Amino acid sequence: MMICVLLLTPKPDLFEPLSTNVNALLNFLSNSAGNPFFLITTFVLCLIPVIKHLPRKKLASLYVQFALLLVLSFALKTGLKSATEVPRPYSYALAEVGLVDNAASFYQLEPALKDELIERIASKVSSARIEQWHGETNYAFPSGHTIFVAICILFWGGFLLRNNHYITAGILLTWGVGVGFSRIWLGMHWPTDLMASTVLASLLIFCVPNINFENNHQVSNTVN
Structure with missing residues (x-):
């Protein structure tokens, strides 16, 4: 579902003004999966099994695997960003108004100069976009926000579904789709970044063994 929504998301006009409410919503969604606010999201999600009153060993198993x-x-995100060097959509907007020669040249600049160029375009771009652009001047692929969101949905969403909490799982999925939409609409990522990041997160979920401290500290490849 998440990938389908991303495929249907139209390419945004980064110079299009956004209302105050839309600015706030997009910023909230994006920040909820970014540094440092992803820690709050992680804390909230980690409360789910506590509310279920799971045994301590089961809690430890879930937390260690999620960590x-x-x-x-x-580590995967950091390595791939350095290897692929895909410019973010907003760097093309900077090139469009003549602040840089081309999108790729933006990433050759010193951090202070990057911030200065972004500030020069602030009068033409919504505040939410400018805030996000200032916060992340590295490359686009893969999307760390999306990998985090996809892992949360697959890991905790799976836990919720196995325990018949369908509404809560639906809320979690809706949040994830919203984060993905915000990353595209704010000019931080291409839809392909998000789709590939979702696939990468799925592979991580599949490859990381299930940790079970309840059965003599055994580690198996079967997902509970």
Whole structure:
């Protein structure tokens, strides 16, 4: 479902003004999966099994596996960004108004100069976009936000579905789609970045073994 929504998301005009409410909503969604606010999201999600009153060993199993997924996803994201060097959509907007020669040249600049160029275009771009552009001047692919969101949906969404919490799982999925939409609409990512990142997260979920402290600390490849 998430990939279908991303495929149907139209290419945004980054110079199109956004209302105050839309600015706030897009910023909230994007920030909820970014640094440092992803920690709050992680904390909230980790409360789910606590509310279910799971045994301590089961809680430990879930938390260790989720932490392992996050660490591996961060390493994967960092490595791929350096290897692929895909410019973000907003760097093309900077080139369009003549602030840089081309999108790729933006990434050769010093951080302070990057921020200065973004600030020069602030009068033509919505505040939510400018805030996000200032916050992330590295390359686009893959999307760390999307990898985080996809892992949350697959890991905690799967847990919720196995425990028949369909409404909560639906809310989690809706949040994830909203984050993906916000990343495209704010000019931070291409739809292909998000789709590939979702696939990468799925592969991580599949490859990381299930950790079970309840059965003599055994580690299996079967997902509970």
